[in-house]
Amino acid sequence: MASNRRCRRYAAANNKGGVGKSTLICRLAEELAARGHRVLVGDGDPQGNVSRMLGHNEEALLQRPTINEVVLAARPGCAADAILPCAWDQLDDMPNEVYELAQRIDLLPARFDYELRLGEAAGHEPGSAMARHARQRLAVALSGGVLDEYDFFLMDLPPSIGPLTHMGLDAISDVEDEEEAGGVIIPLYPDYDPISGAVRMRDLVTAGARDWERPFLRTAGVVINRFDPHRKKSQERDYLPFAKDTFAGQLIGPVFHERAPIAEVGSLGYPLRSQPNWRIRDNVKEFGQVVEVMEKGRVAA
Numbered sequence: 001m002a003s004n005r006r007c008r009r010y011a012a013a014n015n016k017g018g019v020g021k022s023t024l025i026c027r028l029a030e031e032l033a034a035r036g037h038r039v040l041v042g043d044g045d046p047q048g049n050v051s052r053m054l055g056h057n058e059e060a061l062l063q064r065p066t067i068n069e070v071v072l073a074a075r076p077g078c079a080a081d082a083i084l085p086c087a088w089d090q091l092d093d094m095p096n097e098v099y100e101l102a103q104r105i106d107l108l109p110a111r112f113d114y115e116l117r118l119g120e121a122a123g124h125e126p127g128s129a130m131a132r133h134a135r136q137r138l139a140v141a142l143s144g145g146v147l148d149e150y151d152f153f154l155m156d157l158p159p160s161i162g163p164l165t166h167m168g169l170d171a172i173s174d175v176e177d178e179e180e181a182g183g184v185i186i187p188l189y190p191d192y193d194p195i196s197g198a199v200r201m202r203d204l205v206t207a208g209a210r211d212w213e214r215p216f217l218r219t220a221g222v223v224i225n226r227f228d229p230h231r232k233k234s235q236e237r238d239y240l241p242f243a244k245d246t247f248a249g250q251l252i253g254p255v256f257h258e259r260a261p262i263a264e265v266g267s268l269g270y271p272l273r274s275q276p277n278w279r280i281r282d283n284v285k286e287f288g289q290v291v292e293v294m295e296k297g298r299v300a301a
């Protein structure tokens with residue numbers, strides 16, 4: 001069916017690993033789908049974590065085209081060849097809601113060999129036409145109407161400020177106007193390294209907007225995640241205020257605590273809504289707060 005949908009594009013990125021990028025992408029996709037939106041999740045990380053969390057493990061993906069083949073081909077629209085549905089509808093004994101969510105989420109999956117695509121980008125002089133061509137391969141693959149079926153495109157990125165991240169940032173900012181512009185969501189946990197990784201990512205986003213001529217490339221917001229009350233001393237006294245100060249005006253959503261159901265459903269490759277309501281009520285509400293901001297579009301300076 002033809003559609004005039006405008007697809008808003010976001011990525012999760014931080015130069016630090018383990019801050020919750022992939023977790024956030026999956027939980028936000030779930031929350032957006034629960035509100036009736038159609039979502040395409042792009043896995044831009046050779047670790048393939050969101051692919052697995054949406055039900056497609058590495059073994060199953062060996063026989064299928066993934067983002068690796070899509071970027072290698074780099075033809076307008078060719079990303080469509082690798083898109084597949086979220087596999088939550090293959091899970092047994094789930095609440096009906098889970099099957100409905102799965103209908104609204106698709107995935108552009110990744111395998112470990114996406115790492116090989118670093119090569120073409122890394123060999124070129126920064127600022128050259130070849131470097132630009134290499135960086136824009138994913139944007140080209142997603143062009144030509146691939147995103148017309150979706151309300152949101154969410155891209156997971158590796159903990160790197162290198163070429164694969166550049167390619168993902170370029171793809172989410174290949175938009176014409178505010179209706180499609182989202183931006184980069186930077187998760188962190190309150191500690192020194194994740195905060196400095198977030199600052200480096202924010203700087204890369206600013207530099208990318210300028211150097212790559214992508215005016216809609218911007219930081220959409222910073223999410224504080226994995227706050228651990230058992231580490232209250234250093235986190236609450238030192239790094240939570242440091243994070244709040246460093247990203248004043250850019251923070252979105254609540255402070256997410258380290259919570260067992262979030263880790264458990266990620267590990268199982270299930271949606272939060274696979275769990276009893278009493279167990280996940282607060283989490284659903286909190287991810288919903290981020291989604292409300294994403295639905296509105298522009299959020300941070």
Ligand SMILES: Nc1ncnc2c1ncn2[C@@H]1O[C@H](COP(=O)(O)OP(=O)(O)OP(=O)(O)O)[C@@H](O)[C@H]1O
Nearest residue numbers: 017018019020021022023159257258259262263266
């Ligand atoms: N709020 C949370 N509560 C509990 N566990 C969490 C929370 N957020 C993330 N985690 C857990 O922390 C770990 C790291 O999360 P995740 O894989 O999403 O981080 P990442 O930034 O994508 O990592 P990488 O840089 O390796 O891609 C996972 O085991 C995940 O389940």
Ligand SMILES: [Mg+2]
Nearest residue numbers: 021022045049
């Ligand atoms: Mg990840």
